[in-house]
Amino acid sequence: xxxxxxxxxxxxxxxxxxxxxxxxxxxxxxxxxxxxxxxxxxxxxxxxxxxxxxxxxxxxxxxxxxxxxxxxxxxxxxxxxxxxxxxxxxxxxxxxxxxxxxxxxxxxxxxxxxxxxxxxxxxxxxxxxxxxxxxxxxxxxxxxxxxxxxxxxxxxxxxxxxxxxxxxxxxxxxxxxxxxxxxxxxxxxxxxxxxxxxxxxxxxxxxxxxxxxxxxxxxxxxxxxxxxxxxxxxxxxxxxxxxxxxxxxxxxxxxxxxxxxxxxxxxxxxxxxxxxxxxxxxxxxxxxxxxxxxxxxxxxxxxxxxxxxxxxxxxxxxxxxxxxxxxxxxxxxxxxxxxxxxxxxxxxxxxxxxxxxxxxxxxxxxxxxxxxxxxxxxx
Numbered sequence: 001x002x003x004x005x006x007x008x009x010x011x012x013x014x015x016x017x018x019x020x021x022x023x024x025x026x027x028x029x030x031x032x033x034x035x036x037x038x039x040x041x042x043x044x045x046x047x048x049x050x051x052x053x054x055x056x057x058x059x060x061x062x063x064x065x066x067x068x069x070x071x072x073x074x075x076x077x078x079x080x081x082x083x084x085x086x087x088x089x090x091x092x093x094x095x096x097x098x099x100x101x102x103x104x105x106x107x108x109x110x111x112x113x114x115x116x117x118x119x120x121x122x123x124x125x126x127x128x129x130x131x132x133x134x135x136x137x138x139x140x141x142x143x144x145x146x147x148x149x150x151x152x153x154x155x156x157x158x159x160x161x162x163x164x165x166x167x168x169x170x171x172x173x174x175x176x177x178x179x180x181x182x183x184x185x186x187x188x189x190x191x192x193x194x195x196x197x198x199x200x201x202x203x204x205x206x207x208x209x210x211x212x213x214x215x216x217x218x219x220x221x222x223x224x225x226x227x228x229x230x231x232x233x234x235x236x237x238x239x240x241x242x243x244x245x246x247x248x249x250x251x252x253x254x255x256x257x258x259x260x261x262x263x264x265x266x267x268x269x270x271x272x273x274x275x276x277x278x279x280x281x282x283x284x285x286x287x288x289x290x291x292x293x294x295x296x297x298x299x300x301x302x303x304x305x306x307x308x309x310x311x312x313x314x315x316x317x318x319x320x321x322x323x324x325x326x327x328x329x330x331x332x333x334x335x336x337x338x339x340x341x342x343x344x345x346x347x348x349x350x351x352x353x354x355x356x357x358x359x360x361x362x363x364x365x366x367x368x369x370x371x372x373x374x375x376x377x378x379x
Contacts, residue, residue: 041098041127053104058112066144069137070122072104073152074111087158087188088117089376090145092138092174094165094193094350096224097126103164105356109369110162114376117154119145123170127231134228135294138170139177146184158379160189160309162372164352165216165321166224168195172297172328179307188379191312191372194349197324198298199225199290200245200257205271206322213318216349221320229295235283243280244287253291253299261330262323298328305335312340312375314368316347342371 030040055061060075076086089110093103103120111118123137142161149156163171175190201207202222211218222240226233238244259271293300311332315325332339344351344364351365352372 053108056108056112059108066119066121067140069141069144071141071145072107072120072122074107074118074120075152076111076115076117085150085155085158086115086117086153087160087376087379088119088145088149088152088154089114089191090119090121090138090142090159090161090171092121092123092161092163092167092170094163094167094353095125096220097131097134097166097228098224100125103167103353106164106352106369109355110373110376113370113373116376117152126228130231131229131289131295134166135170135173139174142174142178143184149185156185158188159185160191160376160379161187162191162193163195164193165350166196166228168192169197169297171195172197173294175308176293176297176300176304179304179309187309189310189312189375190308191375192325192328193314193352193368193372194316194319194321195297195313195325195328196221196225196321197328198257198296199229199239200250200253200296200299201242201274202240202320203242203274204257204259204323204327205262205267205269206324206326207320208271209269210318210320210322213320213348216320218320229289230286235286238280238283242274242277244283244290246281246284247279249284249291256298256331257327259323262326266323266326298324298331302335305331305337308332308335308337310338310340310379312342312372314342314344314352314372316344316349316351316368318347319349321349340375342368344368 058077060077062073062075064071064073091103091107093100100122107118107120110116121138121141123134126134146156146159149159161171161174163169171190172192172195175187178184178187202218207218219236219240222236223233226236226239235244259267259273290296291299293304313325313329315322329339329341344367347364347368351362352369355361355365355369
């Protein structure tokens with residue numbers, strides 16, 4: 001197991017049900033699944049649902065549907081008809097595309113502190129609903145809101161998309177799809193919090209250095225990606241070994257997905273260059289869709305990247321997805337897109353979700369969330 005920053009490991013190991021780490025609830029779920037009571041995923045989802053929060057004095061909360069997709073609106077008070085139109089953040093939650101972890105605390109904080117209307121999208125989950133279900137739900141909800149923004153007191157020119165982890169993947173994909181569309185207002189910004197943006201190479205420096213670091217282990221990252229793509233994780237080892245990408249595809253995307261594009265300081269904790277991979281042609285066929293930007297936004301063409309809005313990217317040092325964010329940051333900057341980058345040197349995956357967990361909170365998580373709010377307020 002890779003070493004965590006001093007002072008972090010002891011508390012990380014004591015965290016409650018974590019977004020990506022096998023926990024007592026998942027073990028209990030496996031037992032219940034073998035007994036035929038329910039699936040492990042169903043039980044874990046139930047355990048992660050958590051305690052529902054009460055009313056928020058500073059916010060008006062509304063549950064509704066946008067284009068058939070369930071959403072929750074967080075509207076800052078007071079909402080007076082004559083008040084100026086507000087900015088809005090469309091939020092896509094993380095959870096590996098399979099869990100609907102409660103991001104209610106984050107949405108409330110962003111709405112309350114930034115004065116923005118926040119729309120949290122309840123997209124369909126894998127493995128019951130495979131790719132592109134989650135992406136399509138996020139896109140449909142976003143388009144619906146953009147077309148009806150003024151009804152909710154929102155300035156249609158001040159709408160941004162935001163997401164963490166798998167939600168960051170979805171935010172990047174939606175932003176790319178909407179880039180250049182003449183029938184909709186231009187997105188004001190995209191806010192990507194430790195996003196997963198590619199599945200071509202899970203042997204980048206951050207994947208090696210943080211392979212055993214909570215809260216997202218390297219194997220779990222592959223597991224989640226496969227459940228989203230295929231509905232099962234039977235080819236997890238093929239993905240981890242890089243057997244799922246043809247030499248032609250690897251060569252095509254080498255200019256974008258390469259350790260050479262990662263600053264040397266991020267290789268200081270160790271990195272072993274990739275070895276020659278076995279060619280498994282029958283596996284390639286199963287992963288043809290991996291080159292679709294709506295699944296792996298890092299693989300979008302330059303012509304699309306150049307049209308993207310101002311961006312905010314948050315990365316954490318102790319996170320397998322760190323290099324996905326670094327590579328995307330470089331692509332955006334190389335194509336003239338303004339990027340605000342926040343790197344948490346002592347951060348780990350999902351740290352922001354624990355910003356208000358009392359003694360389990362980490363100062364850097366709150367600092368990262370405040371940087372998000374600061375960016376929103378500066379738009």
